[in-house]
Amino acid sequence: MHAPAPVLEVSGLSHRARNGDVLIDDISFAVSRGSILAIAGPNGAGKSTLLRLISGLGELRPGQVRLNGRDLSRLPARERAKDVAFVGQLESPDGRLRLEDYVALGRLPLRGELPEQDHRDAVANALRATQMERFADAPFGRLSGGERQRAHIARAIAQNPKLLFLDEPTNHLDPDAKGKILSLIVGLGITVVLIVHEIALIPEFATQVAVLEQTRLRAFGSADDVLTPQLIRDVFGVELIQVRHPSEARTLSVLDIPISRNTNH
Numbered sequence: 617m618h619a620p621a622p623v624l625e626v627s628g629l630s631h632r633a634r635n636g637d638v639l640i641d642d643i644s645f646a647v648s649r650g651s652i653l654a655i656a657g658p659n660g661a662g663k664s665t666l667l668r669l670i671s672g673l674g675e676l677r678p679g680q681v682r683l684n685g686r687d688l689s690r691l692p693a694r695e696r697a698k699d700v701a702f703v704g705q706l707e708s709p710d711g712r713l714r715l716e717d718y719v720a721l722g723r724l725p726l727r728g729e730l731p732e733q734d735h736r737d738a739v740a741n742a743l744r745a746t747q748m749e750r751f752a753d754a755p756f757g758r759l760s761g762g763e764r765q766r767a768h769i770a771r772a773i774a775q776n777p778k779l780l781f782l783d784e785p786t787n788h789l790d791p792d793a794k795g796k797i798l799s800l801i802v803g804l805g806i807t808v809v810l811i812v813h814e815i816a817l818i819p820e821f822a823t824q825v826a827v828l829e830q831t832r833l834r835a836f837g838s839a840d841d842v843l844t845p846q847l848i849r850d851v852f853g854v855e856l857i858q859v860r861h862p863s864e865a866r867t868l869s870v871l872d873i874p875i876s877r878n879t880n881h
């Protein structure tokens with residue numbers, strides 16, 4: 617039996633900044649349909665640069681990234697937006713915008729192609745899926761950090777994408793809100809590629825993991841295969857400790873992060 621064709625195929629992807637610095641160095645991997653791919657790596661490894669490139673927001677050379685078999689570098693932006701949604705780190709609309717109107721922005725690539733009712737239904741579905749219906753009339757500026765992150769995800773899924781990219785969706789959230797956002801993302805039922813810093817949480821939700829280190833792909837595969845204590849020590853400089861859950865029959869991963877009292881480091 618053949619393996620299903622990947623949704624996203626990255627082949628020999630390299631990228632330089634205008635000043636010539638190498639930002640991404642010869643990266644290849646494939647994302648399976650329905651997969652949740654977590655991209656991890658230390659600060660400055662190139663994760664955001666990679667995410668922008670593979671979602672079609674950066675300049676690509678032909679053949680480097682294929683989306684459902686089509687060369688992403690040749691796909692017009694409007695066509696791409698029908699398949700791909702992107703939630704960045706620093707998105708902040710005008711605080712007076714009503715949530716419902718913000719979420720409706722996700723329908724822009726499809727405007728003029730579908731009846732008005734389809735757009736209204738898609739916005740209502742997105743608000744329901746993110747449990748944000750009760751805030752439909754609220755101005756964006758009134759929402760908490762966790763609610764804003766849900767709002768961004770609602771706008772992205774109103775777009776009805778086949779592939780959703782998220783750059784650190786758990787950033788600035790408290791531990792409970794992090795878990796809820798990750799559960800929401802996993803429950804969407806679409807292929808997702810996201811950057812996360814919470815490496816101990818990755819095995820709980822990701823089906824594939826990519827670890828970046830200094831512009832290169834250090835490891836790619838299942839969480840069990842990739843996130844070994846050795847790799848975590850080498851790449852992140854911290855110890856991974858496995859502990860038994862106090863009441864459930866499962867193992868938890870905990871990071872031992874040393875905090876120095878010496879302010880001179």
Ligand SMILES: Nc1ncnc2c1ncn2[C@@H]1O[C@H](COP(=O)(O)OP(=O)(O)OP(=O)(O)O)[C@@H](O)[C@H]1O
Binds near residue numbers: 634
């Ligand atoms: N346009 C650019 N020109 C030059 N250097 C850049 C440019 N964009 C990013 N960089 C550099 O490339 C490196 C990788 O940046 P990137 O934001 O992709 O890292 P990251 O892994 O997402 O980091 P973080 O975890 O801190 O968000 C950084 O050193 C950054 O300063």
